[in-house]
Amino acid sequence: MSSRLTQTVIHQFSQHGALAKNVHNYHNRQSQTDMAVAVSEAISQKQNVILEAGTGVGKTFAYLIPAILSGKQAVISTGSKNLQEQLFLKDLPALLTMLDMHVPIALLKGRNNYLCQLRLEKQMQNAAHFSDYYIDDLLKINQWANLSKDGDIGNLTSVAEHSEVLPSVVSTKETCTGKKCEHYDVCFTRKARVRAMDAKVVVVNHHLFFADRLLKDTGFAELLPDPDVVIFDEAHLVPDICINYFGSHISSREIDTLLNDIIKLHREVIRDSIQIEQLAQRGLQALSNWHNAMYDNQVSDWRKVLANKQLATVSWTLQQALADLAKLMTHHLGRDDQLDLAFEQLHELAEKLQDYFECKDMQAAYSVELGTRFVMLRLSPINVAKQCQQLFDANTRWIFTSATLQVNRSLGHFATELGLTSAKQIILDSPFDYPNQAMFCVPRHLGKVGQSQHTVKQLVDVCIQAINAAQGRTFILFTSHQMLEQVASSLQGRTTYPLLVQGQASKQSLLNKFRQLGNAVLLGTSSFWEGVDVRGKLLSCVIIDKLPFVSPDDALYKARAANAERQGLDPFSHISLPQAVISLKQGVGRLIRDEKDRGVLILCDNRIVNRAYGQAFINSLPPMQRTRDLDKALQFLKHIP
Template sequence: MPDLKHIFSPDGACSTVLPGWRSRPQQLAMAEAVERAVADNSVLLAEAGTGTGKTLAYLIPALLSGGKVVISTGTKALQDQLFHRDLPAARRALKSPVKVALLKGRANYVCHHHLQRNLSDGRFAHRDDAAWLQKIARFAETSSSGDRAEAEGIPEDATAWHYAVSSRDTCLGSECSHFKDCFVMVARKAALDAEVVVVNHHLFFADLWLKDEGVAELLPACNTVILDEAHQLAETAAQFFGETLSVAQLLDLAGDTKRLAAVKAGDFPALRRAAEDLSKAARDLRLAFPQNPVKATVAELARYDKWPDALKSMSAALDETAKLLETQAERDADLKNCFERAQAVQATLASWQRDDDPENPRVRWLETTLSSLLLHATPLSVGAMFGAKLTERAQAWILTSATLSVGGDFTHLKTRLGIEDAETLCVDSPFDYPRQGVLYVPQNLPAPNTPEFTEAVIEAALPVLEVSQGRAFILFTSLRALDKARGLLTEAFKFRGWEYPLLVQGDAPKNELLARFQKAGNAVLLGSQSFWEGVDMPGDVLSVVIIDKLPFQPPDDPVVAARIAQAEKNGGKPFMDYQLPHAAISLKQGAGRLIRTETDRGVLMICDTRLADKPYGRLLLNALPAMTRTRKLEVVERFFASHEASPVIASEAKQSSSV
């Protein structure tokens, strides 16, 4: 086997095929740890600071191992990047002929059956859908993959895709007349034949638990599983190890049943009427709650008077629809599919209504959106279930991210994932943070729970935005604060005559906003959770990241509240053991948007004085990159005035700062 030290040396294989690549001891250290874990079939938690090059650090030893490898990423965007950019680079470096495959969830592939059925049906929610669907049909005729990401000129978020793909509920499986040329089955076969398969976490867990997306077939033959962006795993696992039933599911079932009843069972009008009753009952379920969003546990639902009757009516309408569908299921594969979907919904509803099992504690709760309602049953812990999966067979598991530990301590993640015996590795970033960045915590800001807090944040941010000439992300922990800040900044920019483009989450798709930010060169972007991670904006275009509050999870969130109560019941310390580590990792993620390369420079401004004033602030500070710290605006102004942060600035900042 080629020697990793040589491959990652200044004149090794990586340097010959990767433009701009630099030898880094941190990258080699991680690669060697991955190599050992693969050889020993062990579990490794590897935290690699930004700039380490962690992707190559796990790809190179994984490819060299010669076994089958499954790699899972946090998002589809990162999945595509790894497959189309990073994996080819690693193969070139090693001159490796291994077969590779990209596997996504079924909703990413054109479904011939649903596409043709909906083209024939001709009923669409939006005027443009028919034209887009024709374009999708032309794409499907020439594409070898059917992957919607490859459909040039057709937006991935176009509503017409709803009519061109299937879901776990609507797929006909082997009974489909297009089964032999199904794009999903082609992708799964390619994955089975490949030596390296790239998936994403949602697909991975959907299959791990629901056995629905083709990964379960891969795992038994797999030697190494690599889970990138592993800080997301506990929450993703909770989502899939739990259960959810939505009004949208009910409306889809009712709508499909009503349409099929007219086309396939026109001589049985009772089915159409039952579907109409189910549709009305599902809408009434949402109307049982106020228009404003609601999150409530089962115990808290008693305050909503209309809820019990609405649930009872919906359940009765569902049962009647299922009963009538059963009588018609043999007439048509689509009708049979609707019957099976109705049965699955009945089972989920029955499970949600069932009393909790003390052996497997969960929280049953409900949330509403503007037009929908969702019933959730979320496990309080996924450790036992996830940990058991990792020990089912002899194989290596590599869990990696830039943010796994709290100051080098992996206890929080180990406990949540049930992998207390995992090996750990923590390699620092190669960046010169004291020179490249300033951490600024303004003085004299009000407490974050006061009504005037957002106004104070914007007032403190304005002089920073002035010296940085825009080029900033302002990240919020709530959409309410984001909306308020939008109005304040719009007014402030107008008053000062500033022409910095103001980009706001929700005004356009995330990728479009980021493209506008990049192109403008002096924009200010307001974002919440989705912009805290997975955003790579190197260079001068992003020079300031402002965070309004420490990202503690809301204690009144049903799942968070239940986990806190469970920890207290078990004699634990939920703030220190759960809430604080979670906030530290989230804070590291947000801060990580700023310095992306060895030449980047910028200011991280955190407007929550608890970072400096509270005893636990020290733990959060230690979790952040080791930037120059200050509480003085003058230090920030001089940082931007100078070509680079001088030792004088760093020295003065330390003397003037209690951060």
């Protein structure tokens, strides 16, 4: 028997409900009602639910309406800032008006999005030491702070978003003194939390949610309430975010900043212990030597670093330099609050480096990421299921939804990753008419995938034919930057349609330009595979260079693969294949975004038809009509108005 909440929710989605009365041309979608019922039952019966809702189901209203009508306190967590703001600024206010309800709602961001009055006050007191440019920005921020009601830095328009002043005046957990602070009563971060505690629906993002849950465990004041219901939209991102938050990382930039801050503190505050500056300078030199050695050797797996005597030596020299400086600073504790804080950060960094360099955890991957001007050390657990089981406590209803969760018609992979094997699992297919709206083409006579000149030439030839047939209006999605650059270079001068290439401008700028031009071709890698919504005639063709398998050299994959083998499991079928299927579904999802959209998907990788595992991909994709005849796909494109 369905609950009272479920019956009320079903009514709102019926022809006599709030949506029919307020939404122009509203028609009931059974899959949307089914999802709303599943969410309602989960809330009423205290169940956990994993729910894939295909594009067009209308999942946002399907989970918001039960959350609002339940009267419970709900946290809605999203994977992107765009969806977070859409929910808070558009969808929730619209639904509350339709339902004629007055429910308090709140948008909560991470600490560093809010001004800290104490840090601003300290910066103002030290203004005489700063440059004129720095002081100008500081004065503008101080003026804005006196007028702002919420202290949200996102609303600060008088200062550039990359101003060097901002990191020095925003709230951080390290500098927060809590109730001891003289600004506690008017603290913007505290007031944001109070609004969230008083709200029935709180909108956050995944990163803030997991940071907050873990901060509670370390004794810091939490921002989020303990809700009755948590709904993760864009839930396919959650496993990777869990790996990030249950792991740890150290950046060479973080070490460099801290050492320079200590030198500055010595020169401006301590002054009488030249040894502090000398050891900090020695640390900077050790950091430079280590940084250069990492770049010279181009390593990505830390265990390979340990096997290289030169790299191991410069690594331990850096750790020892930090430990020596921290030991010296213990003799000066209590002289200055900023110095005490710097010591705590340095001591923690030295210990983290030692733990990392010793590489003792066999259940973790130790990887090295080489950025443009920094080196990142990352420790990633190979299995977060146990931590997640503790995190997702029994007092809360946990609901996970996305358009891309299932692999081969099963949600088991996602459930196992997060330790949610007892959760109810539901797949609701898209209501779109894919057989008539879309065609999936894997061209015949393709060579082996790779980056040979022949492979690039084949891909470019396919792209040119498709671009011309679609009159531009094409996304070309790549699994590597190298292939993107080769194809972008080859396309120059060979098509009359505008080419927009990732890296030329920000993601949002490129997308805006794509929409404005109306006949453009956009080339992008992973960031354009998801969270991109281009509807209607503007996008008719999506070309994907190859199946998005993770590199076998990836440190986390290698650690997971070794762990799978120890359990007698096949790493390819248990790790590599499911990840690739979900990634491909994200890319394919860019094509059909509306019930009137039409388009062609071209995959230039014949493994999907030549290998046995290809069926897992095909079973997981929408039921588009399929062809190996490129000419047939081109004709389909030419007939899209």
